[in-house]
Amino acid sequence: MSPSRIPLGNHLLAALPKPEREKLVASLARVDMPLGAVVYESGVTMSHVYFPIDCIVSLLYVLEDGDSAEIAVVGNEGMVGISLFMGGNSTPSRAVVQSGGEGYRMKSADLKKEFGRSGPLQLLLLRYTQALITQMAQTAVCNRHHSVDQQLCRWLLLSLDRLATNRLTMTQELIANMLGVRRAGVNSAAGKLQDEGVIEYSRGRIIVINRPKLESLCCECYEVVRKEFARLLPDVKTA
Amino acid sequence: MSPSRIPLGNHLLAALPKPEREKLVASLARVDMPLGAVVYESGVTMSHVYFPIDCIVSLLYVLEDGDSAEIAVVGNEGMVGISLFMGGNSTPSRAVVQSGGEGYRMKSADLKKEFGRSGPLQLLLLRYTQALITQMAQTAVCNRHHSVDQQLCRWLLLSLDRLATNRLTMTQELIANMLGVRRAGVNSAAGKLQDEGVIEYSRGRIIVINRPKLESLCCECYEVVRKEFARLLPDVKTA
DNA sequence: TGACGTTCGTACGCCAGCGTACAGTCCGTC
DNA sequence: GACGGACTGTACGCTGGCGTACGAACGTCA
Numbered sequence: 001m002s003p004s005r006i007p008l009g010n011h012l013l014a015a016l017p018k019p020e021r022e023k024l025v026a027s028l029a030r031v032d033m034p035l036g037a038v039v040y041e042s043g044v045t046m047s048h049v050y051f052p053i054d055c056i057v058s059l060l061y062v063l064e065d066g067d068s069a070e071i072a073v074v075g076n077e078g079m080v081g082i083s084l085f086m087g088g089n090s091t092p093s094r095a096v097v098q099s100g101g102e103g104y105r106m107k108s109a110d111l112k113k114e115f116g117r118s119g120p121l122q123l124l125l126l127r128y129t130q131a132l133i134t135q136m137a138q139t140a141v142c143n144r145h146h147s148v149d150q151q152l153c154r155w156l157l158l159s160l161d162r163l164a165t166n167r168l169t170m171t172q173e174l175i176a177n178m179l180g181v182r183r184a185g186v187n188s189a190a191g192k193l194q195d196e197g198v199i200e201y202s203r204g205r206i207i208v209i210n211r212p213k214l215e216s217l218c219c220e221c222y223e224v225v226r227k228e229f230a231r232l233l234p235d236v237k238t239a
Numbered sequence: 240m241s242p243s244r245i246p247l248g249n250h251l252l253a254a255l256p257k258p259e260r261e262k263l264v265a266s267l268a269r270v271d272m273p274l275g276a277v278v279y280e281s282g283v284t285m286s287h288v289y290f291p292i293d294c295i296v297s298l299l300y301v302l303e304d305g306d307s308a309e310i311a312v313v314g315n316e317g318m319v320g321i322s323l324f325m326g327g328n329s330t331p332s333r334a335v336v337q338s339g340g341e342g343y344r345m346k347s348a349d350l351k352k353e354f355g356r357s358g359p360l361q362l363l364l365l366r367y368t369q370a371l372i373t374q375m376a377q378t379a380v381c382n383r384h385h386s387v388d389q390q391l392c393r394w395l396l397l398s399l400d401r402l403a404t405n406r407l408t409m410t411q412e413l414i415a416n417m418l419g420v421r422r423a424g425v426n427s428a429a430g431k432l433q434d435e436g437v438i439e440y441s442r443g444r445i446i447v448i449n450r451p452k453l454e455s456l457c458c459e460c461y462e463v464v465r466k467e468f469a470r471l472l473p474d475v476k477t478a
Numbered sequence: 479t480g481a482c483g484t485t486c487g488t489a490c491g492c493c494a495g496c497g498t499a500c501a502g503t504c505c506g507t508c
Numbered sequence: 509g510a511c512g513g514a515c516t517g518t519a520c521g522c523t524g525g526c527g528t529a530c531g532a533a534c535g536t537c538a
Contacts, residue, residue: 061380064459069383071376086369087362088471092463093376118357123326130325133372137310137332140379141300144308144419148525171485180383182526187486203485203534220303224331232327387495410515421496426517442504442515 009053010076010104012128015235020120027111028104033057035100035169039080045089048105049081055101056162058178061093069143069180070155072135073098075162077229077236082129084108085115085122098178099159099169127232134228142221148181152189153218155179156199160208161226161238168206193217248292249315249343251367254474259359266350267343272296274339274408278319284328287344288320294340295401297417300332308382308419309394311374312337314401316468316475321368323347324354324361337417338398338408366471373467381460387420391428392457394418395438399447400465400477407445432456 008014013021013028033039033055040046042062050057057080059071071093074080080103083091089108114121135158142151155175159168172190176183190206193199198214200207208214215222229238247253252260252267272278272294279285281301289296296319298310310332313319319342322330328347353360374397381390394414398407411429415422429445432438437453439446447453454461468477 059376061376063380063384067384069380071379083369085365086372087366088369088467091369091376092373092467116357118355126324127326129368130322130327130330133325133375134331136372136375136379137298137300140310140375140382141302141308141419143379143382145302145306173485180380182528183486184488184528185525187488188525191487201486228327228331412515421498422516423497423518424495427495430517440516 009102010051010079011236011238012076012078012124012233013051013104014237015124015233017120020114024106024114024121027106027114029106031103031105033097033101033103035097037097037100039095039097040090042092042094043090046081046084047108049079049084049108049111051079051104051106052076052162053102053104054164055097055103056099056159058096058098059093060096060178067180068177070178071139072132073158073162074132077162077233077238078128078132079125081108081111082125082132084111085125086129098174099163124233128236131225131229131232135225138221138225142219143180146219146221148179148185149189149192150217150219150221151179151181152186152193153214154222156206156208156214157211157218157222158225160211166208166211168208169204170206171204248341249290249318250475250477251315251317251363251472252290252343253476254363254472256359259353263345263353263360266345266353268345270342270344272336272340272342274336276336276339278334278336279329281331281333282329285320285323286347288318288323288347288350290318290343290345291315291401292341292343293403294336294342295338295398297335297337298332299335299417306419307416309417310378311371312397312401313371314398316401316472316477317367317371318364320347320350321364321371323350324364325368337413338402363472367475370464370468370471374464377460377464381458382419385458385460387418387424388428388431389456389458389460390418390420391425391432392453393461395445395447395453396450396457396461397464399450405447405450407447408443409445410443 013024039050039057052075054076057074060068061071062068080095083089115125142154172186173183176186190201194201198210200209252263278289278296291314293315296313299307300310301307319334322328354364381393399405411425412422415425429440433440437449439448
């Protein structure tokens with residue numbers, strides 16, 4: 001009964017009723033999504049959409065001066081390329097692989113066709129989009145009101161939820177770019193977490209030891225997003 | 240030919256082809272939307288959606304400690320209540336009338352029915368939603384990287400685009416709540432703009448005198464959002 | 479084993495924005 | 509025409525985060 005038992009790897013696809021899912025599978029191609037790869041570029045019409053399996057993709061906006069800020073993050077609970085079926089075909093943001101792995105790729109035309117049928121796929125993708133909207137909104141709130149320390153917690157938790165392990169592979173430099181803060185700020189925040197026994201890290205490898213404590217140090221923003229995902233997509237496992 | 244010539248007042252509705260528009264009009268009721276009115280509350284299923292005519296509605300998130308931050312803003316170019324057709328029926332944010340006026344109201348069920356037909360209304364609303372997403376994303380970026388001075392400019396321009404005049408009716412206190420900053424910060428920023436001859440204001444009345452200069456003082460965020468609206472919704476006049 | 483590139487630790491001065499507080503000014507109302 | 513409330517001007521010390529910089533630790537590969 002549980003759709004997540006099907007070894008599809010992407011929980012959004014897995015949440016589809018069997019007939020729809022099998023129809024889609026024919027259009028899917030498994031692809032490598034290495035760290036740093038640009039999945040789509042700002043303003044460019046996307047030829048494919050992507051369903052991550054074990055990678056994480058950041059949606060981020062790059063300013064004229066080169067500074068950047070993460071808007072939202074997509075893992076195996078979602079899909080990269082919503083502007084395709086929303087009608088815009090492109091967005092001002094950029095999608096970059098933040099944690100390497102694999103994913104499924106699907107031709108834009110195929111997805112559009114299926115979406116246009118107004119079936120379960122459309123309902124699911126629209127609900128997913130609303131969850132993504134919540135994540136973006138909460139990012140805006142968090143950027144306004146919360147400290148780098150708290151934001152790092154939120155970011156770690158969001159990443160953790162999208163991977164099967166408690167080990168993250170990312171340098172402080174990378175995290176700083178995602179959060180749009182200085183590396184020194186990330187270093188300080190991470191140091192505090194290590195002192196408290198919440199995480200351990202060295203040279204780009206982060207291990208989360210005490211997740212409950214991490215959640216307690218986090219601002220409310222993470223919970224808001226998590227709950228909203230659970231409400232909107234009860235069938236989508238948050239691995 | 241220009242749909243905006245029809246005196247409907249809401250440019251999103253006006254952009255619909257005539258038959259669809261006329262079908263919808265029957266479901267619309269004109270309502271007053273006074274300053275401060277809560278259009279919908281966080282987490283509450285909405286019974287109606289709203290199409291502003293000459294008011295502005297802020298989507299904002301209220302934190303546990305009472306602080307708030309604006310996520311996006313909706314005027315006669317859009318609609319309040321997208322989560323209805325996205326499938327969630329509610330959102331964690333709140334919608335508050337930030338500039339009083341009138342709007343059209345429509346029963347949720349009516350909108351859902353029309354949306355489900357997969358006609359021009361669906362296409363239009365999805366594109367509008369993508370534009371709104373861009374606005375939210377850019378709010379997140381702006382909150383991260385830009386000064387209160389610049390954010391005030393962005394905010395004034397967004398408001399200006401949604402009203403037919405160059406006069407805004409809003410106190411510094413209100414603006415501070417929307418931006419999620421101190422009133423003192425807004426006062427300082429507004430003072431600079433007045434010194435430069437960009438605006439004049441007194442006791443809740445702001446007059447924009449030199450819009451080009453206002454745009455030049457603003458960060459890139461405003462333009463990104465404006466261009467994306469124009470690209471996605473070329474038929475929707477930005478009054 | 480040594481050299482080099484990557485990653486992390488930390489320090490410095492600087493400033494924008496915070497929280498707060500209080501006084502001035504305008505306006506409507508009685 | 510005096511009162512009271514709403515709105516604005518401004519000041520104070522404080523702190524988080526910025527920009528920057530440089531050295532230390534680690535790992536890798538010749």
